[in-house]
Amino acid sequence: MATSVASEVHPGANHADLPKNFEQGDVEERLYKMWEENGYFKPSDTAAGEPFTIAMPPPNVTGALHMGHAMFVTLQDIMARNARMRGRPTLWLPGTDHAGIATQLVVERSLEADGLTREGVGREEFERRTWEWKKEYGGRIGNQIRRLGASCDWSRERFTLDEGLSEAVLEAFVSLHDRGLIYKGTYMVNWAPKLQTAVSDLEVEYADEPGTLYYFKYPVEGGEGDGAYLPVATTRPETILGDTAVAVNPADDRFKSFIGKRCVVPFSNGRTIPIIGDDYVDIEFGTGALKITPGHDPNDYEIGQRVGLPTINIMNKDGSMNGNAGAYEGLDRAECRTKLWADMESQGIAIKSEPYQTRVPRSQRGGEVIEPLVSEQWFVKMETMAKPALQAVETGELTIVPSRFEKIYKGWLTDIRDWCISRQLWWGHRIPVWYVHESQAALDAARSGTGKGSSPTYVVARNEAEATAKAKAAHGEHVVLYQEEDVLDTWFSSGLWPFSTLGWPNEEAADLAKFFPTQVMETGHDILFFWVARMVMMSYGMTGKLPFHTVFLHGLVRDEKGRKMSKSLGNVVDPLNVIDEQGCDALRFTLATGTAAGQDLNLNMDRLASNRNFTNKIWNSGKFVLYSLEGMSDDERVELVDAAAAVPSSLPDLPLAERWIVSRLHAVVDHVTSAHDRYDFGEAGRAAYSFFYDDFADWFIEGAKSRLYGDDPAAAKTTKAVALYVLDNTLRVLHPFVPYVTEEVWRSLPHRGDSIMNQSWPRLDAERDAGAVGAFETVQGIVRSIRNARAEYAVEPAKRIPAFVVISDATLMEEVAAELAMVGGLARLDAEASRVCAAAPADAVETPGDFVQTVVSDGVEVYLPLSGIVDPAKELARLGKQAGKLEKEVDGLAGRLKSPKFVEKAPAAVVEKSKKELAELEEQLASVRSRMSQMEALAAK
Incomplete structure (x- = not known):
């Protein structure tokens, strides 16, 4: 159990000294500052329990607080505060991600405002400006997370480009490369033409947008009559110039005779391509014949790799057409589409075009259309790394909450592709590869030919000195080195997050020894594969250990109508505005109790207001207990604290109401604790809420007034001790959910210690009186x-x-x-x-x-x-009016049902509903008349 940092008893405040209502604006900043300055967020050196560690999913350094942040901060803070009170040295480690693309875009825009470009200022100056931007604006998201009451240890805050974390990235890259798990290869990637970089699958958002389906005649070499062409449909006619086959389904009787023949690619100076049979082709889609462009479509690329088709790239990195596009070279891809289709129409090979809803991939950063492009990049082999990560779930060593996501996790790891880890950016961890050239002239020649060193000869090292030593040892003294210009995907560094933040690769690091492996990874279900699975794989690969034993996944926070929040819909709810209006506690309680694990939450404004009232109810309950202590001396209040602590042991001697409320409290503590242990935070919060509102506030406090203000001082003293005991423990149970109001009320009550944060969690399996x-x-x-x-x-x-x-x-x-x-x-x-x-x-x-x-x-x-309840004359008058109104309604509805026109012409459901309403009215009228007879008899006596 956790123990208070101080044993001194504080007598608490006076009822009159507290404001009428809980004014969160005056409390939150003051309490948070007190918590942080006193070091309450740091792991306790005296706590004897098993360490509890959560590594906060690092928000982008460019980010601004949104409801997704509010959700994960709330849930993780609930876990951290609960573990802390249960006597565990608790480390909730915060940090931010350098967010390669997002940050680079921000700085590039600032350069543009000054009439400058990234290329114009050069890499060194660009990196300097980016670090300056980070220094000036990088702390915003952390300060906003503080507004949510996050009890994370800010003294251990990390940034993915920190020196220590950068060392971890270098070590991981070198280690994986030395084991043959990192290689350079040419594959299809998501290419952002404006950003001029590959992007991860997570950074691509798909949207159904209006487009066009183009039908055209694909000429068949030597074909005549009905066999002169194949009808083909495509949404991207500009990629025809990169086609390397046309495919039909072998089961399609219309076209199977074409298999083995060749088509002539339009506008290609007679280049021919094979017609192949493949079961992948959907007979029902378009015309049933499919053009195959392995260089610009991921599905076509898979087919091309499977059947051995060549790959032709027809685009430059900026999205313009290259020399392989012939006459269309230099046109933007969108301009090429328009021009090529017009040419097809003029050549008579266009059949028709029609509107078509198409799924368009767009960059999450900037919104540009992503181009599938075959490119030379750095990759990590995933099959070997995936095996222990998959086995961890299959054996139960790793638990995913809710369990339905285990199937998704297994599916991804079973059918996994190699991971493209290189990005053509300047902001990030530069890949620790040095290309080796025999002379400066050779280096200059290589760079002028490709724009960067592309020699197949390279060394991998942790720094330039190590790279030079390796290169000289292998290739002689007169080598010239040039470092790879690409940087690593930000998911590479964040994949190391649970252990790099604790000091790895320094195996002697104190935090690594004490707090790793961590216990829980709490995050959104949308990044289960992109981040969570990679953390598991990287942790096994680097440390041989599972990074956490439980993955808790939350859902999206949607608007009241269940729609995803977006600027375009105008339905984005700013957490900071909610905190200003309703208070941090109300927002946290709404997020924590409004849904179950993995389920999306529809954010209801009425519930927020209701939970704001809940915080005020807690406040008023505290004021009531304090009011009952008015007139007591400080010494008497100190004695009361000890009397409250002794309540469980004196349970059999308490009056009925006191035995009941204490027994109910003890049962609820066990129930709430069990819910915490199984990560059912919604149930934990709702159970604590119900006990406080229904049992303590509505029944015990109201019922206690007869003893508190009665003629028996001893009974009043007992009730005060029980009220203090129950409220104190209820505040502790509620504290992880609503930390501010519980801290403020607790500090106002007579108490022992400095903060509710370092009080013990209520005792489990405490005494109960079932009879009471x-x-x-x-x-x-x-x-x-x-x-x-x-x-x-x-x-x-x-x-x-x-x-x-x-x-x-x-x-x-x-x-x-x-x-x-x-x-x-x-x-x-x-x-x-x-x-x-x-x-x-x-x-x-x-x-x-x-x-x-x-x-x-x-x-x-x-x-x-009845004589003590009613005045017969007044009641007869009231009932008479009620009976008169009912009689009119009965007569009207009965008359309507007697009308043949209504019964015959009205829909059967309407007639049936009217009959039901008449029966209910007649029953009400009979009840009123019976009551009137009763009152008449009573009046006659």
């Missing part, structure tokens, strides 16, 4: 039955009425009788005229019409004398 729980449920049933009768007879709220509670069980009768004052307070009873007894009063049995009788449960009944 059952007896108090009977009390609740009695109160509810009386309240229902009051509502039914429209009794004025302030009016106190008599009641006879009849209980056959002697022990239960004694328990309830002892709580009659509380029942009277909750149900507004006339205490002197009410009693709890073993049998019904004689007059109630002999004149049942003069009493309202309700059965609460087996052996428990309540009798309410």
Whole structure:
């Protein structure tokens, strides 16, 4: 168990010193500063439990807080605060990602504003400016995350380009290359023409957009008549110039006779390509004949690799057509599409074009259309690395919550492709490869030919000195080196995050020894493969260990209508605005309890407002307890803290209501703790909320007033101790969800310690009194039955009425009788005229019409004398008006149903609905008339 950092008892505040409502704007900044300055976010040196570590998914250094951040910060902070209170040295390690493309774009735009370009200022100056930008603006996202109450250890904050993390990246690259897992190869990648770089699959967003399907005649070499051409459909006619085959399905009777013949590529000076048979071709799509362009379509590339087709690249890196496009060289790809189709029309080989909804890949950064392009890049072999990552889930060593995502994880790792890790950027980890040339002249020649060193001879090293030594040893003293210009994909460095942030590759690092492996990786389900799987693979590859034992996946935060938040829809909700309006606690509680693991959350503004009211309810409960302590000296308050701590041991001697609330608290603590342990944070929060609202605030606090302000000082003292004990422990249970209001209320109460953050989690398996729980449920049933009768007879709220509670069980009768004052307070009873007894009063049995009788449960009944509830004359007048209104409605609806026109012409469902409504009205009228007869009899006495 965690222990308080101080044993001194603080007497707390006075009720009058606290504002009427919880004003979060005055609290959040002050408390967060206090927490951070006192080092409460750092792992405790004295906590004896097993370490608990979470590595925060590093947001982009260019980022601004959005609801996705708010979700992951809330859930991870709940885990961290819970673990801390349960006595575990807790490290929640924050940091940011250098975000290669996003950051480079920001800096390039600032250069453009000054009339400069990246190429114009050169690499060294560009990197200097980028570091300056990072220094000035890179802390924004961290400060915004603080607004969410994140209790992460900012003293250990990391950045993916930090010196230590960069060392880890170099070590990982060299290690993987030495093992033959990194190689340079030519494959198809996602190419961003404006950015001039390959991008990862995660950085490509697909959107269904209006396009065109173009039908044309593909001439068949030597063909005549019906065999003169194949009809082909495509959405990208500009890629025809890169075709290396036309495919048909061998089962397609229309075209199978064409297999083995050749087509002539239009506008290619007679270049011919084979017609092949392949089951991949969808007979129903387009014309049933498919042009194959391995250089510019990922599916065509797969077919080309499978059947051995050549690959022709017809585009430059900027998206313009190259020399392989013949007469179209120099045109932009979009311009080429228009020009080539016009030429096909003029040549008579165009058949038709029609609107077609097409799936367009766009860059997440900038929105440009991605070009599938075959390019020479650096790759990591994934099959070998995937095996232990796959086995970890299959053996149960790695758990994914919710479990349905295990199937997706396994599917990705089973059918995995090699990972393209090179990016044609300047901001990032420069690939530690040095190309080896025999002289400066040879280097200059190589660079002038390709724009960068492309010699197949290279060395891999951690730095230039090591590279020089390796090159000289292998190729002689007079070599000239040039470092690879590409940088690594940001997912490469973030794949090392769980252990690079703790000091790896320094195996002696204290944090690495104590806090790795980490426990949980909490993140969005959309990056399960792109990041989570890569962390698992890289961790096994570098450390031989699983980086975490549990992956917890949250869903998207959507708007109230279930739509994805986007600027184009105008439905983006800014977390900072919500915090300003409703408070951080309300936002956190809404996010944590609004959904289950892996499920998307529709953010409801009414729920936010309701949870803002919840924080105020906690505040008011604290004020009530403090109000009950008014007049107590500081010494008496200190004694009360000790009395509250002793409540569990004195459970059997407490009054019924106190035994009930303590027993309910202990049960809820176990329930909430179990929910935390199985990562069901929604259930944990909802259970704590329900106990606080329904049991503590609505029942115990209201019922306690009779003892707190009664004539028995000893009973009042006992109730104060129980109220303090229950509220203190309830605040601890709620603290991970709503840290600010719980801290502020807790510090206002008499307490031992400096902060609720370093208080122990409530004890598990604590004492309970099942009999007291059952007896108090009977009390609740009695109160509810009386309240229902009051509502039914429209009794004025302030009016106190008599009641006879009849209980056959002697022990239960004694328990309830002892709580009659509380029942009277909750149900507004006339205490002197009410009693709890073993049998019904004689007059109630002999004149049942003069009493309202309700059965609460087996052996428990309540009798309410009508004379004490209603004024017969007033009630008759009220019921008469009600009866008159109902009679009109009944007559009108009955007349309508007697009309042949209505019954015959109205839809059967409408007629049936009207009959049902009439029956309900007649039943209500009969009830009112019965009540009127009762009141008439009562008035006559």
